[in-house]
Amino acid sequence: MASTTAFGDFLRFYRSRVPLTQEELAERTGLSTRAISDMERGRTLSPQFRTVQLLLDGLGLRDEEAAEFTALARASRVVAAQNRPEAPSTATSSSLPPVLLELTGRDSERLLLEGFAADASSSSRLQIAVVHGAPGSGKTALAVDAGHRLGARFADGCAFLDLRGTDTEPLAPDRAAHRLLRSFGVQERQIPSDPDDKLSLYRSRLRDRTVLLVLDNAANEAQVRPLLASSPGTLVLLTSRRVLTGLDARHRLALELLPPHHSVELLGVVTGADRVAAEPEAAARVAELCGGMPLALLIAGNRLTSRPRWTIGHLAGQLEDEGRRLSVLRAGDLQVRAAFEISYHQLGPGAAALFRRLALVPSPGADAALASVLTDDAEEALEELADASLLGISETPGRYTRHDLLQVFALERLELDEDPAVVAEVRTRLRHWLLDVATGAARFFDHDREATPSGPVHDRESASRWLELELENWREALRWAVEAGEHDRVLALAQAMHWYSDMHGVGDLWRDVFAAGAHAAQMLGNAEDAAEQLNYLSWALYALCGRPHEALAVHKKAALAPENTITEAWTCYYGSAIHRRVGEAEEAVRLGRRSVELFERAGYQIGENLALSLLGLVLHTAGHLAEAVEVQQRSVDQHRKAGGDDELLSMMLIRLATTVAASGEVPAALDLLDEAESLFRRHSNTAGTARVQHNRGLVLMDAGRFAEARAQLRAALAEARLSDHRVEIMARLAELADAAGEPGQARELRVRALAECDRYDTPAVRRTAAKLVAALTH
Template sequence: MSTTAFGDFLRFYRSRIPLTQEELAERTGLSTRAISDMERGRTLSPQFRTVQLLLTGLGLRDEEAAEFTALARASRVVAVRERPATPFAVASCSLPPVLVELTGRDGEKELLDGFAADAASSSRLRIAVVHGAPGSGKTALAVDAGHRLGPRFTDGCVFLDLRGTDHEPLTPDRAAHRLLRSFGVDERQIPSDPDDRLSLYRSQLRDRTVLLVLDNAANEAQVRPLLSSSPGTLVLLTSRRTLAGLDVRHRLALELLPLNHSLDLLRTVTGSGRLDAEPEAALRVAELCGGMPLALLIAGNRLTSRPQWTVGHLAGQLEDEGRRLSVLRAGDLEVRTAFEISYHQLSPAAAALFRRLALVPGPDVSTSLASVLTPDAPEALDELADASLLGISDVPGRYTRHDLLHVFATERLGLDEDPAAVDEARTRLRHWLLDVATRAALFFDHDEPAERLGPVHDRESSDRWLERELENWRAALRDALEAGEHDRVLAVAQAMHWYSDMHGVGDLWREVFSAGAHAARRSGDAKATAAQLNYLSWALYALCGRPHEALAVHEQAAAVPIDDTLTEAWTHYYGSAIRRRVGEPEKAVALGRRSVDLFEQAGYGIGENLALSLLGLMLHNAGHLTEAVEVQQRSVDQHRKAGGDDELLSMLLIRLATTLAAADQVPAALDLLDEAETLFRKHSNTAGTARVQHNRGLVLMDAGRFPEARAQLRAALGEARLSDHRVEILARLADIADDPAQARALRVRALAECDRYDTPAVRATAAKLVAALS
């Protein structure tokens, strides 16, 4: 009697109801895998209890139940008679050896463990695709999985390199031939006809439960004929391509290694001694390899094969971007070759875009930016992403790029493109970035209308664009300055005035407004020169904590010979804030009063309201609280009456609230801060929200409400933007800390922050911190 007769009848009775294997498993309490193995004859001796559960689940009675039980009994007898002396196993020796311990892939290994467990409980073939950039370690991960997980499968593990990156990858029928040999099929029994060979392969796979590792797949067409129904089997595919055309249950995009794991891999290859002796150089080597396992392996091999070299020497070689890929070569391992294979498989349009993306300085690129470089950008980007030469960002519509691939793209740009065409593309990209940056910034301007074009059409889209493209438009500004494009540089710097008030950091605005001032001077525009120097002085005192440098720049602005009341008003406005920062409160008040008068003369309401609010701050600082409240309330009232901007109103409310709290009007102050926070959150302004939380924390602390104050100050710390605010927040948190150890840690952090700023207030705080720590 055939040992599969019991399985045939089990399948017949299940199909008659009908039930899926999963549904029968649920009825009986057996596993889906157990039912699948019995139907295929893989379980040759079902237990008596298993048969009874199946009788109940299938609803068999009388003669059918007796026949089914007899078949089970007979299959156990045949199984004993026909069981081979040693269990069948496929040629697991086809797995390559593990030469270097897999490092930094614990999360990926855990995922593969889960894929294998899913396959074991499934009545269907399970497929998992591991894809990633050249050199990301796909094969190493798959080989490790084969050695670790192969024993979980009844018939072991089979490994086959499909040679997808070769000039002639394995055809499906040739792959089937090799797999049949791995299954133990005699060469004489393998058909010569390709279709017959594939049919035999599929029938052989159907009767086995294996971990089938198909490494280095070229495309879906190569793999699809090799997939056959085989319950319990897991097919693990690796490819540089995403193989998006396959219906796959599990996908794993293999990312590059973070820096700590990059160091671990280097240490695995070279040993700990050399790296620990030069930790900074080792860190730099890991950084320059960009987290790519192949590059790290090569770097480690170069060190071990050259014991005379220091780690610093290798780091120095890698620093030279023009030689980096040449240095990353050891024997037959070469990063450049790995990249070239994928590059030469691209369509002409995708290859052209890949090269031209070397002109983009930032680490990621948008579809709209890529479209400036080639008209076929959307399709080319998809192809590059499918080939793992670009990564897909968490932000929809953006693509990420590996540092070493950027170096390779730069090489190909020089080799494959006409220099004149490269210069034209570079100029076109620079102009587009600066033009869009100018339009985007104008959406925050209170005076100039913004143009709704391209990727920016309102404040929200403009804010996103300016933040995401920051590295790109900032680099474009530098290039334009070097190219002498003064009109474009000045247009960007002028447009950024109001945007900078709530966004960005000090170094950014010091650079932008320095460039603006230089461009204005070269253009011979005195009014613009004074305005840009004013903005630069603001960046220096407010964001960079350099009030004395700010004062020197302010004096340059005041010395520019112009006849413009509005520009003069702004000069006095910024001068007032600077004088306060350098410890001259009465001068600050005098300049503040003059700025109010000048804005009023110019008929510029926004400036007048801001100047009134700032004057109130100066009066508060000088101890004139009653007048401070009066002028700040006037600024708020006038701004509300004019229907002014929400975010400007919020700033006015914060200043008034601070002065009210100092005048013992705490409830009124807290109400104004609540209103300001509501307005900031309405516009998703995190920096403004943090400023509210900072000031609310100070008010609550002075009112003795320490737990509430602590919560507000902690919330503000991460987004604190003005130069000395982080120092103040940390010092105040230390004053109300829960225990002495926490207070000490906060004071140490605050003291470290003090080194970044040079203001009298920060120096005084530093002295107090040192005294408290002594």
């Protein structure tokens, strides 16, 4: 009789003959490396038919060799079954549903379940494992797979029971015990009619067995608790949409949705790998629109399989329509919407209301403070939604997340179950709350106004965290306010964001915020506020978006408005920086001097110090190094004496260090940069730290300290925020790669830098682009 390892031996032989590594064969077939390794070592005793077919294609086996290989796989399954330890006929692995589709993208979960089974075999107490997750996440498929793979490890096999937890009437514990007793081989006439006696008999029979007991689709703790008899060596594997926190479970596994590559892989398993390979972009889009949900991917694949003339792109086009998406994700009796409705209708009124109203929140994340704006008793409702797996638990403590398809479903329920007038009131309340909290949070960074603790924001640290976490929400709220004509609120937010924007956020964010602020000020008829917002808009355009010519046009509009002394000073300040960017150094110097003069006249110390620092920068650009060092040192000294803000001081130190290094004093420049970095790190300012690393890398490179320069520039590239800095960093790293004898790395960096150049319109970037082209075509 054939050995159970014969199949594995031939698999290894054919793989080596090609030759292929296990990893290469895995890539060819779509199987996991671990699965191939298990088959070759004889650990997988019964390879599935589809697995064998994939191996035949991957190994290129044809005719007699293919027939022999298939026969070996079949013989392996037979021998494996005959060699299993004898178990009573009551060990009912036959109660397991068949595996209709190869489990995909769950290798790590399978490995965890193997570990749970190993723990059970060495434990003197009952082991309970709970697998929980959102509707459609594939909990049952994972449990059935575990039953087939791991049941043979238990002396009395595997028993499987669907507890029907999502039905209107879930299976009562005594009825569940009755079915399990029958699966244990107990005759009908031996089963008591009294529910308590029935459960007692069940527990006594289970204590005599060592089984893998799979209780699928549990409704709640009360349903399963009577079924958890103590039996050393037994593993009870529970699946539920609910977390079942009331159970003393030794193991818990939250079944997450599939990442993009595994989502495409599952689509290919259902639809056919060749079909997916022919339309990779469309397949990726379908996977994305299914949100990594196995049920949705299975339905999408089935629709494609049943419609062979459809392209995957056609299905993607149908799914793009959010209003139709859940209707499209239906195949026979499989429906995503129906799966969601079961869980939704089991919610209490408060949780159901919150679930619906969370559809009004732009981002997929929310916390109790935001949820409290939508409904009363929000914390309790959030916990109920999380327990029902209709919300996920974020990696950020206190925050919850929701799935894209659940968001679509929630919006449907909002339209069906809520009064439109109530929805409009909740939407307005949410918008006002987001704008008010964002405005208050930004003021903790304002050097000119006092901030007041409010709601979730009570200091600078909590303000920074809230603004970052809720960015998508308050940004969308600003757009809504613009559409609603709420000019006062729009302007208040834009004004508050001035100093916060210095070190946080990206160019398109601040372009939108300050453009909205300027429009709001104009609508309110406030010329000075409009000029102020236009100044900030010009800054976003030249400093972050790399569009100095657009910035110059905005600057000229600001200069035309009637201004007070401080606003005029800011106009000159930003104008100086813009003219420097477009290569007009002398005009930049003139405006820089004017800015210093105006701030000094107004007695505005912070503005004067910043203007002195910028003047030094433009003097440096114009070639006046000695005066540049002098005015930059003055800005630093004055700021220190006044006890000014650390992060503003850091920016002044960077500018001074750059000029000092250009004067040949490299050690002094590095000391200044070290101080700037320590100040930025004290405030967890990653963008500022990256700016220090960028400038330190340039100083070290010019000093011939290439290895150190490379490390600094690489670190800076990961966080670089300003527009043309990324281009410069990559161009310099390419030069360092050349020096290190790495032409391939140098070419890749230059190609990336050149692609980035198209986004910016500055003389410096154009010069860099020309050099990059020359180097690439050399």
